[in-house]
Amino acid sequence: MNNKNRQWRLARTPAEGWPTEGDFELSSTGIPSPGPQQLLAKTIYLSMDPYQWGRRRAGVEVVGEVCHGRTVSQVIESRVADYQEGDIIFNTNGWQEYGLTGENISVFGYMYPRKIDPAIAPISTALGVLGMLGLTAYSGVYLQCQPQPGETVVVSAASGGVGQNAGQIAKLKGCRVVGITGSEQKCNFVTETLGFSAAVNHKAPDFAEQLAKACPDGIDIYFENVGGAVFEAVKPLLNKNSRIALCGLISQYGGDDMASMHALWRKAGQSIFDKQQVTAHRLFVGDFVADYQDQFLSEMGEWVKDGLIKYKEDRWQGLENTPAAFSAMLSGGNFGKTIIQVSDDPSTDEQLNKKRNSVNVLG
Numbered sequence: 001m002n003n004k005n006r007q008w009r010l011a012r013t014p015a016e017g018w019p020t021e022g023d024f025e026l027s028s029t030g031i032p033s034p035g036p037q038q039l040l041a042k043t044i045y046l047s048m049d050p051y052q053w054g055r056r057r058a059g060v061e062v063v064g065e066v067c068h069g070r071t072v073s074q075v076i077e078s079r080v081a082d083y084q085e086g087d088i089i090f091n092t093n094g095w096q097e098y099g100l101t102g103e104n105i106s107v108f109g110y111m112y113p114r115k116i117d118p119a120i121a122p123i124s125t126a127l128g129v130l131g132m133l134g135l136t137a138y139s140g141v142y143l144q145c146q147p148q149p150g151e152t153v154v155v156s157a158a159s160g161g162v163g164q165n166a167g168q169i170a171k172l173k174g175c176r177v178v179g180i181t182g183s184e185q186k187c188n189f190v191t192e193t194l195g196f197s198a199a200v201n202h203k204a205p206d207f208a209e210q211l212a213k214a215c216p217d218g219i220d221i222y223f224e225n226v227g228g229a230v231f232e233a234v235k236p237l238l239n240k241n242s243r244i245a246l247c248g249l250i251s252q253y254g255g256d257d258m259a260s261m262h263a264l265w266r267k268a269g270q271s272i273f274d275k276q277q278v279t280a281h282r283l284f285v286g287d288f289v290a291d292y293q294d295q296f297l298s299e300m301g302e303w304v305k306d307g308l309i310k311y312k313e314d315r316w317q318g319l320e321n322t323p324a325a326f327s328a329m330l331s332g333g334n335f336g337k338t339i340i341q342v343s344d345d346p347s348t349d350e351q352l353n354k355k356r357n358s359v360n361v362l363g
């Protein structure tokens with residue numbers, strides 16, 4: 001084992017805007033030893049998530065701290081009961097090669113560490129389709145908005161980590177799904193590969209007209225990931241008694257206004273709330289973990305195994321590329337769920353793979 005631990009630490013509290021080079025600092029330290037009720041794990045995959053930027057801007061993550069991030073890791077040494085060297089786990093090592101995890105840590109309703117069975121699906125899926133992003137989509141579309149066959153469902157950031165799942169779940173429920181993305185290539189992907197009925201590029205000058213054309217019967221369900229100009233184009237198309245899953249407002253995360261997402265949303269959505277025609281569900285995935293995680297894993301696991309849900313990862317190699325991948329994801333430079341591969345994936349060994357069914361990973 002290499003005896004160095006490379007880490008990205010927060011170099012300053014970003015005041016406004018989007019990440020820049022000076023926000024993060026790469027350093028190297030020794031590999032720590034686990035204390036009582038701790039385990040040491042080596043990071044295999046590190047998840048890039050928009051909420052990480054909000055934490056940094058709001059000062060939740062303090063200067064000098066290792067940047068937070070959800071990870072899939074392999075246990076190197078354990079002083080936690082039931083965890084052994086070699087186990088693959090879901091934890092929050094953050095932006096570093098090795099990290100310590102305590103016993104029963106709770107983050108966003110999830111308990112860490114948690115074992116992952118590589119025989120069920122590729123282990124990176126614990127950060128995407130079979131992890132928090134999949135549960136977010138499942139909760140918003142299925143549990144909150146309760147789609148009915150024939151309804152029109154519009155999903156923004158439709159090729160991204162959450163969006164691709166949200167659209168496919170609505171499609172499985174018999175809906176007509178329209179995706180909004182930021183490029184022609186992404187639009188083609190959601191229609192041709194994921195089977196959405198239509199897709200519209202929000203960067204097109206006549207985006208609002210194109211969206212209206214793609215939704216001739218209006219919009220019954222809107223899965224909101226971005227806010228801003230996209231939401232303004234969606235608003236006039238919302239049918240009476242339509243539902244919105246307010247998942248995220250990524251277009252606003254670099255804004256000067258550090259108001260909470262829900263305050264931003266109230267401002268943006270006041271006119272429709274006033275008319276009481278639209279039910280807007282505040283979506284926070286942590287609210288669904290305790291009651292729905294098992295149901296989600298069983299149902300979504302089957303859909304993925306049977307090829308009914310496909311997923312696309314945008315995989316970067318090497319911890320050194322983390323800030324670049326993070327910036328790309330926040331600005332639409334990603335294509336699929338953004339993941340950094342920090343070290344070799346040991347579960348690709350034939351022995352671990354032998355029970356695994358084929359799954360639908362798109363390159």
Ligand code: NDP
Nearest residue numbers: 050157160161162181182247248249250251283284285332
């Ligand atoms: P994605 O993989 O979807 O990546 C972000 C995407 O947002 C980009 O690829 C880009 O897609 C789009 N985007 C960025 N800036 C803009 C803009 N100005 N206008 C329009 N689109 C933009 O990220 P995730 O799947 O991880 O997250 C999607 C959303 O879900 C985020 O808002 C996030 O905060 C939210 N979220 C909420 C959770 C909850 O519990 N409520 C849990 C997890 C995520 P394109 O190129 O197509 O424009």
